[in-house]
Amino acid sequence: MYRATPNLSRLFNEPELQKSCMTFIIKGSELKEKPTLSDVLEILCSLQQGTTLRTVSDRFSNSARPNFDIRRLVVFAQIHGLIKCLKRYPVYLRNPPRHNGFNTRVDPVLGIRRLFTGKHCADEICCLARIDLPTLEQIIEEDPNVAIIWR
Numbered sequence: 001m002y003r004a005t006p007n008l009s010r011l012f013n014e015p016e017l018q019k020s021c022m023t024f025i026i027k028g029s030e031l032k033e034k035p036t037l038s039d040v041l042e043i044l045c046s047l048q049q050g051t052t053l054r055t056v057s058d059r060f061s062n063s064a065r066p067n068f069d070i071r072r073l074v075v076f077a078q079i080h081g082l083i084k085c086l087k088r089y090p091v092y093l094r095n096p097p098r099h100n101g102f103n104t105r106v107d108p109v110l111g112i113r114r115l116f117t118g119k120h121c122a123d124e125i126c127c128l129a130r131i132d133l134p135t136l137e138q139i140i141e142e143d144p145n146v147a148i149i150w151r
Helices: 006-013 015-026 037-046 053-061 070-079 108-113 122-129 133-142
Strands: 002-004 083-085 088-092 146-150
Touching: 002 070, 006 015, 006 037, 015 037, 015 070, 037 053, 037 070, 053 070, 070 083, 088 122, 108 122, 122 133, 133 146
Parallel strands: none
Antiparallel strands: 002 083, 088 146
């Protein structure tokens, strides 16, 4: 997920940034019709908190607009601080049950829960635990003691 930052207003007011943005998003494509600034701003403004990039892409891919790559626009906007990526930070609300010493098998999910401190985003946890994102999402979804912080 992404959200607009206060810096997005720079795109309204700075002609040089507008020109740079247009050049970046159409680079490498053979467009008959160049995008307008209003097309670009409409897409960036639709990246509100709670809206995924996939949702925005699907919404605009069905129309005649945009005639440019939305992913390149997102990259440009992030580089220039116009939008910010929101990440998920799982937090375990209760202390995980302690190993009782009688069972030598340690649940691998328990080891992952110790990373649910709010200090590691979901992507970091996947790398540290060597699991894929759908597996982590399933672990989080099935455990009522896990809350998600978006920041």
